[in-house]
Amino acid sequence: MFIKIRHSAGRDLSDLLKRFKEEEAIDMKIEQQTFGTFEGQEVIQYHLTNQSGMTLSALNYGAVVTAIRVPDREGHFKNVALGFDKFADYPAFSPYFGAAVGRVAGRIDGASFKLNGKKYTLSANEGMNQLHGGKDNFSKKIWQVETAQQADQASLIFTYVSPAGENGYPGNLHACIRYTLNEQNEWRITYSADTDAPTLYNPTNHIYFNLTGSQERSVAGHELQLDSSRYAVLRRDSIPTGELRSVGGTVFDFREARVIADGLVSDDPQIRLMGGYDHPFVLDHSSRVVAVLYEPLSGRKVEMETSEPAVVIYSGNKLDGSFSIDGIPAEAYGGITLETQHLPDAVHHEAFESIELRPGRPFSSTTVFRFTTAEK
Secondary structure, eight states, rough: OOOOOOTTTTOOOOHHHHHHHHHGGSSSSSEEEEEEETTTTTEEEEEOOOOTTTTTEESSTTEEEEEEEEEEETOOOOEBBBSSSSTTTTHHSSSTTTEOOOBBOOOEEEEEEEEEEEEOOOOBBBBTTTEETOOTTTSSSEEEEEEEEEEEEEEEEEEEEOTTGGGOOOOOOOEEEEEEETTTEEEEEEEEEESSEEEEOOOOEEEOOOOSSSTTTTTTTTTEEEOOOOOEOOTTTOOOTEEEEETTTSSHHHHHOOEHHHTSSOHHHHHHHTSOOEEEEEOOSSSSEEEEEETTTTOOEEEEESSSSEOOOOTTTTOOSSSSSEEEEEETTEEEEEEEEEOGGGGGGGGSOEEEEOOSSSSSEEEEEEEEOOOO
């Protein structure tokens, strides 16, 4: 883009520079369309697109990321995030595809906890336990959305006020989640929140990746590298036992890149118990990039950075073909999650970092997914 600037009477140079910056910002596109209705409210789908053609699409419903379109090593674009092209499929079928979950990600044992000596009973939505904040959680709310645009990035800013008592949690919680797409093909998630009374908070995004761009191939052939030397051992009901076990000599050791299939076909008792990976990993943070997911056939790669202390790796074990994506049944291992967060059920394990949120101490967290390609 070239704008010729000339001095002329009545026209200030600063106005021209401002106009130049505004026109330059057009390079990043923000579009929106009606995607459906939910409980009488309009569901809007937003699309952020950069100059390279990468697109991130998301809904005001659940702050759900419906699609992330990126190229393979040959330049062919496909959606690498599991999602639906019809809104009705989300409330009917979705296992949290691309959704913001909270107030507390993961499971809370017995759907209860004690805080400042008082016991709080939560809504149970998985047997006797609570999962991802309860039945009517963040992923099923209509969020307020504002957009922001600069020359090299565009953002969707989601806000929601969770009233005291919602799903059993104390305190009025003001939650904000910002999705930013930039020209480096990075999706940045920035979380912030505050409360007027002590409560719990541990949000995440439940994105499922399949870097092939199709359900025709599972994620078994993906390679994962993870900066983690310990993982949380789980009970049969997926609640952590409290033990943080060394990954050394196990199929949980991703300190060097390994194929996901190594674990899926193993006889490891934890793998057999869960039907695959569904485990929290403690991040060592020995390097800036703490996870790399790579698909050799397409060359697509995701590098992850986060300020969070842990990540849950879930290999889509419970997908059973009962619904379809793009006309193809979503079978087991059709996607894999990298859910950055504090360790699940932290409120019941003193060795886990606290997820308590208190007035005057706002919550802040950032996760970045960077999309690239690798040569053969």
